Amino acid sequence: xxxxxxxxxxxxxxxxxxxxxxxxxxxxxxxxxxxxxxxxxxxxxxxxxxxxxxxxxxxxxxxxxxxxxxxxxxxxxxxxxxxxxxxxxxxxxxxxxxxxxxxxxxxxxxxxxxxxxxxxxxxxxxxxxxxxxxxxxxxxxxxxxxxxxxxx
Amino acid sequence: xxxxxxxxxxxxxxxxxxxxxxxxxxxxxxxxxxxxxxxxxxxxxxxxxxxxxxxxxxxxxxxxxxxxxxxxxxxxxxxxxxxxxxxxxxxxxxxxxxxxxxxxxxxxxxxxxxxxxxxxxxxxxxxxxxxxxxxxxxxxxxxxxxxxxxxxxxxxxxxxxxxxxxxxxxxxxxxxxxxxxxxxxxxxxxxxxxxxxxxxxxxxxxxxxxxxxxxxxxxxxxxxxxxxxxxxxxxxxxxxxxxxxxxxxxxxxxxxxxxxxxxxxxxxxxxxxxxxxxxxxxxxxxxxxxxxxxxxxxxxxxxxxxxxxxxxxxxxxxxxxxxxx
Numbered sequence: 001x002x003x004x005x006x007x008x009x010x011x012x013x014x015x016x017x018x019x020x021x022x023x024x025x026x027x028x029x030x031x032x033x034x035x036x037x038x039x040x041x042x043x044x045x046x047x048x049x050x051x052x053x054x055x056x057x058x059x060x061x062x063x064x065x066x067x068x069x070x071x072x073x074x075x076x077x078x079x080x081x082x083x084x085x086x087x088x089x090x091x092x093x094x095x096x097x098x099x100x101x102x103x104x105x106x107x108x109x110x111x112x113x114x115x116x117x118x119x120x121x122x123x124x125x126x127x128x129x130x131x132x133x134x135x136x137x138x139x140x141x142x143x144x145x146x147x148x149x150x151x152x
Numbered sequence: 153x154x155x156x157x158x159x160x161x162x163x164x165x166x167x168x169x170x171x172x173x174x175x176x177x178x179x180x181x182x183x184x185x186x187x188x189x190x191x192x193x194x195x196x197x198x199x200x201x202x203x204x205x206x207x208x209x210x211x212x213x214x215x216x217x218x219x220x221x222x223x224x225x226x227x228x229x230x231x232x233x234x235x236x237x238x239x240x241x242x243x244x245x246x247x248x249x250x251x252x253x254x255x256x257x258x259x260x261x262x263x264x265x266x267x268x269x270x271x272x273x274x275x276x277x278x279x280x281x282x283x284x285x286x287x288x289x290x291x292x293x294x295x296x297x298x299x300x301x302x303x304x305x306x307x308x309x310x311x312x313x314x315x316x317x318x319x320x321x322x323x324x325x326x327x328x329x330x331x332x333x334x335x336x337x338x339x340x341x342x343x344x345x346x347x348x349x350x351x352x353x354x355x356x357x358x359x360x361x362x363x364x365x366x367x368x369x370x371x372x373x374x375x376x377x378x379x380x381x382x383x384x385x386x387x388x389x390x391x392x393x394x395x396x397x398x399x400x401x402x403x404x405x406x407x408x409x410x411x412x413x414x415x416x417x418x419x420x421x422x423x424x425x426x427x428x429x430x431x432x433x434x435x436x437x438x439x440x441x442x443x444x445x446x447x448x449x450x451x452x453x454x455x456x457x458x459x460x461x462x463x464x465x466x467x468x469x470x471x472x473x474x475x476x477x
Contacts, residue, residue, distance in 0.1 A: 006173055006176045006177060014163075014164055015163055015164070018164040022162055023159070031164075036171070040176065042176075044179055098155065098159065101155060116154075116155050116156060117155065117156055
């Protein structure tokens with residue numbers, strides 16, 4: 001791993017990782033923490049990847065794990081999630097849809113983001129989130145239904 | 153505007169990117185200490201002398217043993233992998249050991265695995281098995297099973313155990329709450345507004361984050377026997393089959409606390425157990441929902457598995473070993 005590798009991996013995956021993290025943890029400060037943790041784990045792991053697809057899948061998987069871990073411990077410390085926490089710093093009238101998605105349960109936000117933003121298929125999402133394909137399909141359906149209700 | 157378009161407006165700050173790159177370079181360019189070369193040499197020697205045990209049985213899918221790795225003077229060794237192709241997918245047990253190769257004696261019969269991951273498999277628990285005083289080695293068992301979507305094939309029929317944190321000086325116990333759950337009354341009128349909480353139990357004994365009503369008032373203070381830092385502040389049904397227990401912890405700020413609430417039936421059988429056990433410092437309050445029918449609550453007693461420890465009881469690092477056929 002050298003300087004070029006670090007610059008390359010950051011350039012290629014910076015936005016992807018940050019947006020996935022943000023979609024899961026819902027606020028900028030936590031997204032920053034997850035983002036940095038993912039890339040530090042990447043460099044510490046010194047992993048070799050078969051191809052770029054493999055590298056991306058690894059980074060996404062680690063992002064999901066880090067965000068879940070942060071979310072769980074953060075929730076434990078703050079049993080009552082206030083509106084201030086639910087609404088991220090990016091919220092304003094220009095982010096109406098994002099705000100509605102952010103208020104979905106985490107499992108729904110993750111599949112919505114991977115499906116609509118990263119353009120992953122059901123099978124890939126199942127693999128990344130370690131769930132059955134049928135579960136992912138159900139989560140997507142329920143998430144869409146919730147979004148529709150909340151946007152009406 | 154689409155979700156994608158809105159999301160495209162979100163990016164990490166330049167400062168964050170810069171700082172991340174700087175930290176990554178620090179990791180890369182950290183000068184290796186001489187002892188690392190010694191550790192590497194030891195690891196290489198051990199690797200060369202690795203014994204690969206391959207069983208003739210066609211059912212055994214993963215079996216390689218005696219793989220070792222070392223971090224910060226602590227050696228992890230996989231001693232037994234017994235994963236078979238069952239009807240429900242590949243499943244089995246992995247045994248591994250930890251040994252402190254320094255004279256710090258950090259591994260003993262009170263050492264637990266605090267954070268771990270088995271890549272390629274689903275696993276929920278890592279249980280302490282035994283400690284050999286002669287070799288100063290602690291043994292652990294991991295029960296694993298294949299992910300429903302085929303984790304093994306995804307990872308090329310390799311498995312990998314990663315331990316990220318070791319908890320020394322285990323101080324865990326099971327404690328009982330001195331409250332009669334049969335007294336639970338409907339609290340539907342006393343609930344606060346909807347919020348995200350953990351749903352524990354349920355049809356598949358899983359746990360998910362849902363939006364539910366919760367009890368938002370501290371009404372009582374009932375301590376758990378022998379764990380005075382854990383208190384029940386309120387309990388009751390927030391709907392016909394949602395039993396809510398509100399807890400909080402008041403403890404020593406220099407310590408960490410973990411607890412898992414669970415219900416036992418009249419025969420002592422554990423009915424519902426909280427699968428979450430995140431490490432956290434002082435926890436202000438916690439709302440736990442059990443999916444229990446109101447008519448059944450009289451049959452249950454509330455217990456908690458509790459652990460308390462200090463910062464110095466945790467050893468963080470990366471102990472990672474691959475196993476395959």
